[in-house]
Amino acid sequence: MITIAAALALTILLILSMENLALPRLRRRSIFRRMSLLSAMPAVVFFTTLTMISYRPCFSAVATLIVFAGIIVANNAKFAILGEPLVFSDFRLLREAINHPALYVRYIGLWKIVAVCLAATLAIASAVVLEPPLAEREHIDDFIPTIVYLATVLGMIYAIVRGPLRGTFVTLLRTFGPTANVTEDVDKLSLVVCLIFYFFLAGESDRPQPGLPRMAQGKAAGKTRIANPAPAAAKRFLAQRGPDIVAVQSESFFDARKLHRVVPRDLLSHYDRRAREACYSGRLSVPARGAYTMRTEFAFLSGLPNAALGYNRFNPYLQLCKQPVWTIAHLLRSQGYRTVCIHPFHASFFDRHEVMPNLGFDTFLDIESFGDAPSFGPYISDMAVAERICRVLGEASDRPTFIFAITMENHGRWEPGRLDNQAPDPDIEKEPLGCPSLGLYLRHLRNTDQLVARVTTKLASRRSDGVFCLYGDHLPSLPNAFRTAHFEDPRTDYLVWRKGGATPRLLDTSADVLGQLMLHAAFSPQALESPQRAAVSAE
Template structure:
């Protein structure tokens, strides 16, 4: 009996060592070799090895207790490491950014909107996962249990372990001078790739998690919109024009980055004649909420430290300064229209905290304007950009009070696969994307015509991030992350005003509205 138990523990020790070495190797392989920025100069890769040891020490015993099978627990651990490594590699390939600790909060969104998150994975992944699950289940059914403890004993240990994790987590999330002193030894940039280069993905995640636990309350207080006196009205006696802000999904003039012909003649003309320029972003392919937050608030995401990876987590909790609050002070009614589920990135809460009087999501749009529920208003799964911008012009024309309208388009959201819209199977990925660009251009043309017909409105449009097109991802050297912006109306291109070309960060963009 003693010999059997000793062999079991030797096997477990071997499994633990193997998993630790595998995770440490995967972590090192996922670490950039060259610094992506000049924000940090010193590296500490051993922190990642320590984090890998801690992860295996926490997870592997739980797998053994839950399954009561050595090979089942060990191979499941191997599978989880491979999934983590592959998921990180896929994210880096598409977004040029490693997994960050706050990505775990997107799990609910991924399950609710799977196509937006899993649609970029290679098609062969899903059959492979199904086969792996089937083989794993079969293996568990034939492997003899370890039998060290009975079911109740193992359940008690698992419950005890979770209780300990909960208590330790609560302790680490409370302000602690000792933890803060230790964190002070590691400089953080809060640029995801820079911190990953310095500390490895697991090391950076550990530091970000500890930092968030120690400083999140300070960040919440710092960025919360202060007393009501900050919102006192400064209404102008002069007639105010409407203000239209357009966040164009994945918009970039593709012909400026490639040898392809332009499909946006109206936008090209506006960019040549009105105020326009590059929108300088640190992210690509996703993270709409970072660009959106920066444009609306004038706050660079990195200023939010750990909240900067997903700034709407903070905005969903507290009222924050924004363009909308400033517009309200001037006498504007503030409205946001997003033809998608209003719960996406918690915009149903965020937009109230950013000063918007009303959120018109897809459900409201279809109910109050029945024409927006017609098939003709759609391109594939999403509202057609021309239909949406034509609606925006009609909406502003019908308003009797000055209105600030923020429109967030959805049509060009990836992936741009063969099921994107009817006939897409006959087109390349770039041609599918250009179809959406053409629709956006038609919508902008409708806006310009409305302005020429008497609609008093200034317009600012920008792209939220580069599209995750294979053509752009595989370019050498890599395509810059910049999109573009253009502003017109009043003294803009629609009336032949003076052009101004400026490259801006998103937090500096609002002055052109």
């Protein structure tokens, strides 16, 4: 018992010390503080469980410390790149990292992962070999204490996760004052505790968030049906054919010319031309930085500001969108539109094969529908996506079409050798600002510009009216380039263009409002509220 107590005490002390290293650190923390007992509880449960299974307290202490250290290292790495601490929904991405390692492993480094795994395996194996169990268990009766303990723990977990104690447990968690502001909560509650709290609170009906308008609250976070805030003018198209509408969420797109004068001025010449003719264009505030495409995607389609989603804001596709949620796709389908989502990647990524029907799409075309379409770098090219959009538009139909395309070509990481099989672009430096990754990114951006030209030309050539919207889901993860250029603006760029031109309006807006601006362009803008009001985000 003395050995167990000593190992547990040392584990708790080291865990509390390691918690002090977790980012962000908004204020000085002492090892022993008001939340120390709460912070230690996950370590106590984990240590006790391993001890009851192995009867090796030193092994249990080493394993517990390795697991908690791994969580803190992963948290700090994420915070350094994306400016956000680790959240519970990130663990859901472990499956994606296994299925699609190229999207994740590159950011950490394969050899670093291998080294960490080998070191952890060696440490645990050494502890098992060098430490004899506290008692030998030779008969089945010797395992009864372990079986009783595990049954009790698993029963309690079931009771609070899915059983009768869930409501009581959630109420208890709320008494500690979590805010769904992950930066503040990690600093106040500790990292691991915050992960546990958010896991249980996600999907629960949230209390109104301070500073949000009534329209954005209430049903937003926990209910399956969300009130339809669609412009009333859209309903007048029941008696006539509406315009074809194409919205493109462009991977990591922003006007990189704002970064530095080293970026060619004609890099986005087709985008510039359409922006001069556009109904609306400008800077776009997005709920993501360097990753988390699904946050911007959902904001655009649903019209809900990220803050209205409560604990679902980190990954709305994880729980919230597993049931029908109102989106502009639902609205347009109710007006007789075909609704098609195009994404040149695997349908299971972010569970889009389950989510997109719930968001109002009749058809979801994933990478399987692209066949032998050309790639540019590791992923299907933007021009292949443009051709797929044009093919869908060209399909005979007496119904107007809404296409929502999510590109992949410019997905990071922009590593040396990525475009070695492509002809060089003489107008783009290989290492602008001393950053080879920026040079690669700009070459992909040139292809996005070609997508704008191809799709808008197709819409302009059709007999029916057409509306085109393009926006960036988040900034690219290019920390060295941004640091060198002293660039700190987190916004991306957008345009909303309509066939035949319009009086251009420069408006800075947000992703949750952009869908409304697109509907303004499609359905009699003069009959709707002023665009200046629409451009103000609920956030």
